[in-house]
Amino acid sequence: MSRAQEPHRPFLPFGNPFRMILPKGTHLSPKLLALLNTFEETLAARLKKLQPADKEDVLRLSWMVSAMVALCEIHTDVKTLITELELPVSDWEDKWIDVYLANSVKLLDLCISFSSEVARLKQGHLYLQCVLHNLSSSSSNQFVRARSSLDGWSKHIASKNPRLDNCFAVMDSLVQMLDEPKIKNSSKGKVLMRAMYGVKVVTLFICSIFAAAFSGSPKKLLDLPVPGSYLWAGEFMAIQTFVNTEIRSIHSSSRLTILKELETVDTRANKLYPIVQEDGVELVETGVLKELTLDLKNSVEIFSQGLDHLAKEVDRFFQIVLTGRDALISNLRIGGDPFDQVQGGNIKKDQMVR
Template identity: 30%
Template sequence: MAHKEGSSLFASLGAVLNLPFSLHRSHANNVAFKRHPLLQEFDTRLRDRLDSLKPAGDEKGFLSIDWFLQAMSVVLATHANVESLIPESHLTLSLQRDDKWIDEYLDDSAKLLDVCNVLKEGISDVEHYQMLVQLALHNLDNKEISGELKYSRARNALTECKEAIKKKDTEYRQGFPKSKLENCSSMLRTMGEKLVNPKGQEAMKGNGFLNAIYGAKVTTILLCGLLVTALACKPKRPLTSLSVASHYKWSASLTTLQQRVKEETDKRKNKGSIALLRELDSVDASVRRLHEILDRHLNGRAFPLSREQSQELAQEVEFLRKHSSDLGQGLTPLEVQVNELFKTLIASRLALLDIISSART
């Protein structure tokens, strides 16, 4: 979904709040809370988007790059929907900062900015791995050399691929300091555990605007948490799991989605998958098979290769080429979406801080 640069949840909040801010809570907060029609529409849209990720997972594969592209689109669209609620929220804030949600929002958004940075580094690591795979394929495609030398160079490049994955894996399993991805996963899990559903007067504020912010935070923590885990190799931390209030239209959809993803990832783990990101796991499996074939031929000095051996090798090369292409094509648009989320969070923080600063002068 396209977004204008600089757009944020609070880009137009100053005008809505009719600065300077009220020093007291609005009298409307003492009136029985009725959910605004636009908030009901927000809940319906969020439910439908979460529901759409289940058939998308069945079709594209849960935790595949295509699935994550759709998942991140859900995150961005949800933030855009929250922004559209601002003109109807009629929200009041307090100069004494008794509105705890402001502090919570600023704290959580700062953490999510860190998450975006870690995600970008994680994607960059996969791009480096992809570059090593392309080097191996280039050696195999090199028509200027042939026979044993050609296959030896390709095997060496594939060995580098295996070592790159092993190093990434070792960070998690051999007592090394936690990697950034693992630290990020732990932080998101803690954020999820500390999520507080707006209640009482807080829930009444701004025609329920805080409930929409809650929905956006839940969605962002869940789906970004899944992406963090998918970019790791042999993650020892479980998937991010959130427990949310049941009265939202989207609550059951989120719970069902979490369970569906868990079922699929448990199957993958039981099969020995090294990475939960489907394309990365497919490339790794193909790298290992091709390396084994080349190693067998080189150690046995089986040159020239027989027709059957040549066919087996050619088939495995094409498998690697296909899996590598699938992986490479999705990384750039995925990184674009992460950058877009980063910009949205930055713009929201700056706009809100500016509003607070203006109210105090």
């Protein structure tokens, strides 16, 4: 795939973190080179599969679910690579461990922020359920109750989630940490750091999209340049340019929200509002109320199902990061493979100890 034209790059005051991790003159054994190439080719394939079919797919909940699934797969891929490198934790340098632990706790913070926003949107869904319930009744004050629920929905959706402010700061700090530690005497370490760089770039890209979708603003979208020496660089630049361009275009149209299903629900809720006013009763006899209520019901069901699927995948990503972090900490004490399976089942977000 030809490399897409690079978008405007933001000023990076901390220097150039995008230098090659494997400098000229570095030689890898055929086995290490094969492991690295397989990892990078797999990453390129996952990015290609994630490329939206058209611009209408961008910021749909179904695409965001696919993005989170891809992120889970990529983080699982790097754990598999570490195991195949046969690089026990006793051989890890302190600076590698520090970087991994620092990055992982920041990713957990992002998951918590995203989960809180999904939960907030689900709370708004309750207002719409009340609207649908009231409009399906024959009570004399059905319109009064429906109007109250619609007012509650509008206020809830217009409110801001303070946790999202924290996720922007977290992403800024992760950008600062893209500059991997210099590896001098370990070929396996160089392979590991190069792979981790790819994981971090793609993770930042996807988290940046989630932050834009949930906040309704593309101001914090990241345009990350990637050297062409990476086998996944072309696919990454193509999807980053396509998705970021579409998100900025959506925002420039002055929509209330840039999350597609949420926009559909809100538009249909607003169409119902005039009917629940005092002069809207006449429209009941024409069938307009029934038609608009059915439209809202269908869009609410799609919205609710999408939120459920997204919540599940965000939680799965949280568990992947958390179990990997716990496995590394455990093996720092006893030695062995960095990512031996952690026993004890899933750990809830509110049980996380830093």
